[in-house]
Amino acid sequence: MTDSSAEVFRIVGGHPALDLVNTVSPRLAGGQDHLSGPSELLAWSRRIEILTDDEVSAVSAAWGSRPGLGESALRATVEIREATYSVLAARLSDSPPPQGSEFEQLMLRWAAAAARSALVPGAGAVADLVVGTAPARMIPDRLVAAAVELLRTVELRQLRACPIDDGGCGWLFLDRSRNGSRRWCSMDDCGTRVKIRKLSERRRATTV
Numbered sequence: 001m002t003d004s005s006a007e008v009f010r011i012v013g014g015h016p017a018l019d020l021v022n023t024v025s026p027r028l029a030g031g032q033d034h035l036s037g038p039s040e041l042l043a044w045s046r047r048i049e050i051l052t053d054d055e056v057s058a059v060s061a062a063w064g065s066r067p068g069l070g071e072s073a074l075r076a077t078v079e080i081r082e083a084t085y086s087v088l089a090a091r092l093s094d095s096p097p098p099q100g101s102e103f104e105q106l107m108l109r110w111a112a113a114a115a116r117s118a119l120v121p122g123a124g125a126v127a128d129l130v131v132g133t134a135p136a137r138m139i140p141d142r143l144v145a146a147a148v149e150l151l152r153t154v155e156l157r158q159l160r161a162c163p164i165d166d167g168g169c170g171w172l173f174l175d176r177s178r179n180g181s182r183r184w185c186s187m188d189d190c191g192t193r194v195k196i197r198k199l200s201e202r203r204r205a206t207t208v
Contacts, residue, residue, distance in 0.1 A: 027170030038070030
């Protein structure tokens with residue numbers, strides 16, 4: 001969840017697509033959106049390392065060359081974020097998967113990203129696929145590719161949501177602990193806060 005004392009919030013998802021979903025906190029209606037503008041999107045993209053420093057400069061220059069390009073990339077990113085969250089949240093709650101709009105949004109954006117990708121000679125492999133070759137669209141292209149990769153490959157037994165009903169924030173994360181016992185997005189944040197709250201409640205109960 002968000003550290004209210006600082007602008008920098010935790011990266012806990014374990015996958016870029018989950019880190020994208022977690023840019024709203026708490027994950028409820030009215031939660032704070034940490035991608036509030038193109039500059040925040042650019043800084044966050046560097047932080048989760050989907051862009052290099054050189055690519056940050058290229059994206060910034062592309063957005064600055066024509067008004068509206070940054071806002072367009074932000075809108076595309078938010079659409080990808082919300083579609084990905086809808087699909088994953090439905091699966092976690094054993095609800096019927098969204099039909100039509102969410103999958104269609106991801107499919108169309110993924111197809112467009114694929115058209116802007118390039119196959120290049122590889123170092124370790126024969127060839128590498130470079131997604132996001134157009135700087136103006138680089139961030140949403142790479143994020144939709146990450147979202148599609150996650151939906152295709154995620155092990156559902158590892159997918160978790162920080163429990164809102166118990167005081168958590170609703171962020172999604174991959175539980176890669178040995179015994180699959182991770183409950184909170186972060187013990188340093190939601191886990192500790194809920195633990196302190198419950199301790200306070202027990203103390204109040206014993207003094208009544």
